[in-house]
Amino acid sequence: MVAIFAAWNALCICLGVRIDAGGFHSGWHFVDPELLKSHLWESLYYLHSQPPGYNLLIGIVLKLFPSSYLAVFQAIYVVIGAVLYLATYALMRKLGVDLKPAFILSTVFMMSPAYVAFEAWLFYTFPVACLLVLSALSLIYYFETSRAVYVAAFNACLFCVCMMNAMFHLVFYAAIVTWLVLAMPKCRRQTLATACLPLVLICAVYFKNYKLTGMFTSSTWIGLNVASNRTNNVPIAEREELVREGKLTKVSLVEPASDPLSFPQQYFVNTSGITFPGWAALRNQDGSPNRNQFGFVQVSRDYMRDTMFLLRHQPRYFVHGIVDSVYHYFMPPLVSGTGFYKEGAKLKGMAWLYAIYDSVDRRLVIHRGGGDPMVLFPVLIIYLLSTLVWSCKLAFSRVAAGSNLTESRRRTVQYMCFIIGFVMVVGWLNAVENNRMRFSTDPLSVVLFGLCCKSIQASIQARTTPRTRETVSAAAAT
Numbered sequence: 001m002v003a004i005f006a007a008w009n010a011l012c013i014c015l016g017v018r019i020d021a022g023g024f025h026s027g028w029h030f031v032d033p034e035l036l037k038s039h040l041w042e043s044l045y046y047l048h049s050q051p052p053g054y055n056l057l058i059g060i061v062l063k064l065f066p067s068s069y070l071a072v073f074q075a076i077y078v079v080i081g082a083v084l085y086l087a088t089y090a091l092m093r094k095l096g097v098d099l100k101p102a103f104i105l106s107t108v109f110m111m112s113p114a115y116v117a118f119e120a121w122l123f124y125t126f127p128v129a130c131l132l133v134l135s136a137l138s139l140i141y142y143f144e145t146s147r148a149v150y151v152a153a154f155n156a157c158l159f160c161v162c163m164m165n166a167m168f169h170l171v172f173y174a175a176i177v178t179w180l181v182l183a184m185p186k187c188r189r190q191t192l193a194t195a196c197l198p199l200v201l202i203c204a205v206y207f208k209n210y211k212l213t214g215m216f217t218s219s220t221w222i223g224l225n226v227a228s229n230r231t232n233n234v235p236i237a238e239r240e241e242l243v244r245e246g247k248l249t250k251v252s253l254v255e256p257a258s259d260p261l262s263f264p265q266q267y268f269v270n271t272s273g274i275t276f277p278g279w280a281a282l283r284n285q286d287g288s289p290n291r292n293q294f295g296f297v298q299v300s301r302d303y304m305r306d307t308m309f310l311l312r313h314q315p316r317y318f319v320h321g322i323v324d325s326v327y328h329y330f331m332p333p334l335v336s337g338t339g340f341y342k343e344g345a346k347l348k349g350m351a352w353l354y355a356i357y358d359s360v361d362r363r364l365v366i367h368r369g370g371g372d373p374m375v376l377f378p379v380l381i382i383y384l385l386s387t388l389v390w391s392c393k394l395a396f397s398r399v400a401a402g403s404n405l406t407e408s409r410r411r412t413v414q415y416m417c418f419i420i421g422f423v424m425v426v427g428w429l430n431a432v433e434n435n436r437m438r439f440s441t442d443p444l445s446v447v448l449f450g451l452c453c454k455s456i457q458a459s460i461q462a463r464t465t466p467r468t469r470e471t472v473s474a475a476a477a478t
Contacts, residue, residue: 001089004107005082012116019074021122028221028257028291029123031055032284035277037062046279048209049292051218053163054124073122081119084130085110088443091137095409097450109446114332118439124164129440131157131164136416136444139180143408146187151180152194159198163205166219167426167437170202176415183411213297220297223304224256225430231256231306233317247309249302256303259289260296268295322428329427329434330381384445388424391448392417394455413451416444 024030029050035043036059043059044052065072085106092102109115118126135157142150158176162168177195181188202218210216231239231252242248250264260268260282270280272294277285284290311318394405395413405413420441427434 001086001103001107002082005085005110008111009078009081012120017116017120019070019077019122020120021070021073024122029054030058031278031292032286032290033058033062034285037066039276039278042276043278045208046212046274046276047292048213048215048220048294048297050221051163051166051205053160054127056163077119077122077126080127080130081110081115084126084133084443087130087133087137088447091133091140091447092450094137094140095412095447095451096405097447097454101450101453105446105450109443114439114442125436125439128161128165129443131161132419132440133443133447135161136412136419136447139415140408140412143184143411146184148190148194151187151191154180155194155198159201162198162202162218165440166217166221167423167430169218170206172422173199173202176418179415213294215297220300223300223302223307224296227252227256227303227307231303231310231317233320234310234314242309247313248306251299251302252306260291260293261289263295263299267298268293270294325428325430325434329424329438330384331377331435332380383449387445387449387452388417388420390452390455394451413448416448420444420448 024033031043031047036055040056040059040063044056047055061069061072061076088109089102089106092106093099097105118129135154138150138154138157141147142154155177158168158173162170162173177191177199181191184191205218206216209218209220213220231248232255234242234252236253239248239252243250243253251267254262268282272279274280274294278290278292279294281290282293307318391413395410395417423437423441427437430437
């Protein structure tokens with residue numbers, strides 16, 4: 001498998017695939033690279049819009065390899081890609097999937113356009129996907145052996161996920177730990193002991209942000225994320241009227257992803273006395289917008305206030321936004337119109353790869369009067385939903401037809417279903433890039449699909465075997 005992965009990546013490189021750092025200097029999620037090089041710890045301290053984990057990785061690489069950082073990132077992401085490929089296969093095998101189906105499914109996934117593109121995109125989506133698979137693999141080993149090393153690895157993976165992606169928050173982590181304690185009461189001491197340090201560090205980030213912004217969170221962008229494609233659904237004339245009546249704030253007239261200069265400038269008046277550029281400057285040193293500027297804290301609060309008003313008084317616009325989010329969630333990650341990762345991670349010279357995967361899922365175009373047509377991918381939708389539903393049946397039914405799940409496997413599948421369902425719900429509430437968010441759980445869906453196929457095959461065999469025996473017995477009797 002290592003040879004196959006190496007050969008495939010060599011082919012991709014020969015065809016022009018390189019690490020894409022298009023959003024490195026202007027992306028919302030990155031601290032100013034120059035500040036990460038010169039003031040790493042101050043930059044992370046004043047970072048309130050995102051958990052600090054991914055920018056910590058970026059900063060360390062920039063400090064150690066200031067001139068060759070792209071080559072280093074390329075190497076890091078290739079290693080992550082190899083680990084994800086092998087871990088996806090290993091998790092399927094641990095759950096009882098036969099060797100050949102596990103190998104075929106993991107290899108087909110590894111060669112998919114989305115996998116290749118995210119492996120070549122400098123963003124946290126790909127590492128998070130890898131960490132989630134490793135967490136599930138560590139978990140099943142812990143259930144089987146009760147060894148502290150595996151629960152420590154599980155907690156370390158989840159901690160890193162929480163420090164990279166704000167979607168995985170403190171309550172999420174605490175809920176997982178609580179579930180694990182209840183699932184293995186005899187091992188609760190070592191479970192809690194290995195979870196203590198991650199919990200303390202996560203809480204430290206939350207308290208740091210509370211001290212700086214008054215918000216007990218790892219990301220102050222929740223209002224911005226929820227408002228996107230919610231307030232915008234309200235016609236501009238109606239929004240202007242609601243602003244004049246004082247029912248909406250002035251930020252509702254501005255696209256949430258806009259430049260700081262597009263907002264009313266009273267939001268960005270510095271009265272805190274903090275002059276660190278990562279906190280106070282409207283522009284990064286290369287001239288790109290600084291979207292970690294302190295003014296976005298109040299902007300996000302006002303967006304959340306406006307969204308709650310619409311939910312109470314104009315719910316049709318909120319519902320419309322949810323429907324649109326669900327629609328985008330079930331699109332392939334490289335088809336969404338949400339721009340920077342679609343264009344930046346384009347697979348040069350690999351149109352043939354797109355053609356192969358596109359041929360599997362024919363697009364269903366639904367024309368809407370007065371609006372852009374909806375493009376649905378029915379095979380992808382059926383695959384994702386049916387896999388999750390069948391996996392939940394296996395996970396939460398102690399006696400499932402055709403299931404060879406041990407208690408350890410069943411609990412691991414419960415965890416995987418929860419992760420997929422959690423990301424799905426959060427993705428539906430989020431307005432943009434939620435199919436990019438979904439990719440973080442796509443490897444888990446591939447694993448569960450293999451398990452479902454195994455279960456269905458075993459169920460069919462269990463139903464046909466008695467009939468075969470009856471036929472043989474009848475023939476012998478005659």
